[in-house]
Amino acid sequence: MSAPASLSRDAAELAAVQPLRPVDRSRWRGLVLPAVAIALWALLSWLDVVNSALLVSPQKVLATAADQIVSGRLWRALSASLAREATGFLIGTASGLVLGALLGLWPLFNRIVGPSFNTFKQISLFAWIPLISVWFGLGDVAKVVFLSLAALVPVVVNTCDGIRTVPPALLEVARVYGFTRWQTLTQVVLPAALPAIFTGVYLALIYSWLATIGAEYLLVAGKGIGNTLIEGSEHFQMDLVIFGMFVIGLVGWLMNASARALERRLARWTGRA
Numbered sequence: 697m698s699a700p701a702s703l704s705r706d707a708a709e710l711a712a713v714q715p716l717r718p719v720d721r722s723r724w725r726g727l728v729l730p731a732v733a734i735a736l737w738a739l740l741s742w743l744d745v746v747n748s749a750l751l752v753s754p755q756k757v758l759a760t761a762a763d764q765i766v767s768g769r770l771w772r773a774l775s776a777s778l779a780r781e782a783t784g785f786l787i788g789t790a791s792g793l794v795l796g797a798l799l800g801l802w803p804l805f806n807r808i809v810g811p812s813f814n815t816f817k818q819i820s821l822f823a824w825i826p827l828i829s830v831w832f833g834l835g836d837v838a839k840v841v842f843l844s845l846a847a848l849v850p851v852v853v854n855t856c857d858g859i860r861t862v863p864p865a866l867l868e869v870a871r872v873y874g875f876t877r878w879q880t881l882t883q884v885v886l887p888a889a890l891p892a893i894f895t896g897v898y899l900a901l902i903y904s905w906l907a908t909i910g911a912e913y914l915l916v917a918g919k920g921i922g923n924t925l926i927e928g929s930e931h932f933q934m935d936l937v938i939f940g941m942f943v944i945g946l947v948g949w950l951m952n953a954s955a956r957a958l959e960r961r962l963a964r965w966t967g968r969a
Contacts, residue, residue: 702827703791710727721952725840729880734754737751737754737755738754738891741753741754744882750934751934752934752935752938757935757938757939757942758863758931759847759935760936760939760941761933761942764936766804769924770943771924773919773920773921773924774921774943775918776824776919776920776945777908777909777912777921777922778916778947779909779910780836780840780843780911780920781904781905783840783842783843784839784840784841784842784843784846784847784904784907784908785842785843785847785900785901785904786845786964787840787844788844788845788846788847788848788904789844789848789897789900789954790852790901791844791848791851792848792849792850792851792852792855792896792900793851793855793893794856795809795832795848795852795855796851796852796853796855796856796893796896797811797855797856797859799813799852799855799856799938800855800856800857800858800859800860800889801859801881801885806856807960813852817849817852817853818929819922821842821845821846821907821910822910822914823847824842824913825842825914827867828841828915834915834916835915835918836918838847838911838915839912839918839957841912841913842907842911843904843908844910845907846900846903846906846907847900847901847903847904847907848900850895850896850899850900850903851893851896851897851900852894852896852897854893854895854896854897854899855889855892855893855894855896856965857892858888858889858891858892858893858896859885859886859889861889861892862884862885862888862889863888865882866888867880867884867885869884870884889934890962894962897954898959901951901955902951902952902955905948905951907920908920908921908922909921909925909944910922913925913926921940921943921944921947924936924939924940924943925937925940925941928940
């Protein structure tokens with residue numbers, strides 16, 4: 697018998713005796729509660745237990761969803777909201793990375809600016825709405841400023857903490873090997889602080905999306921998913937309100953899943969590095 701045939705037979709026998717990999721059902725467990733909630737919703741609607749004007753049927757919400765999608769109103773509202781969210785997120789994250797790095801790396805800067813920032817971050821985000829509306833109006837600029845503030849704080853806090861909590865042993869190793877300050881920063885401090893920095897960016901992504909809906913609801917001007925909710929509530933269209941809530945939740949879930957996937961990839965990359 698030739699060697700390739702023997703290897704093929706051995707591989708087949710090995711595959712036959714190896715146990716099958718168990719199916720991972722954990723990823724589906726998170727769908728149990730939403731499925732039960734939707735089933736209960738459909739049952740209550742079918743039994744007409746609640747006034748249909750207050751609790752519309754799932755079928756009516758689906759019909760509204762189809763109308764919003766086919767007419768293009770969903771895409772116009774969603775694109776406007778996502779554009780604002782992306783702009784505010786990028787501005788807030790970039791500013792937060794710079795400010796957090798300065799607070800973490802420069803003790804004098806931290807002593808001067810740190811107390812003021814600690815006071816600033818205690819102010820409720822929505823407390824800025826009156827001031828922002830007076831300074832910037834009710835348009836997109838005001839909304840982007842609001843979203844930038846939402847993204848700024850978690851990035852600053854986590855970046856500063858990540859840099860300041862780098863293990864002293866790593867810094868000592870860098871000193872022993874004669875690293876320059878730049879080498880210590882780029883090869884020791886930033887890689888060690890990267891998980892904390894990414895946590896701040898992840899929180900900024902989630903906070904800025906939540907703030908997007910709040911800004912559109914409170915700074916009522918232009919289009920967006922928040923304005924869709926307002927339209928539904930003003931005309932007592934509960935199907936439109938529920939549809940808007942589903943869209944908001946779905947977008948948030950997709951952002952969370954994408955960020956977690958990127959975090960896992962980043963963890964593998966830093967592990968290899």
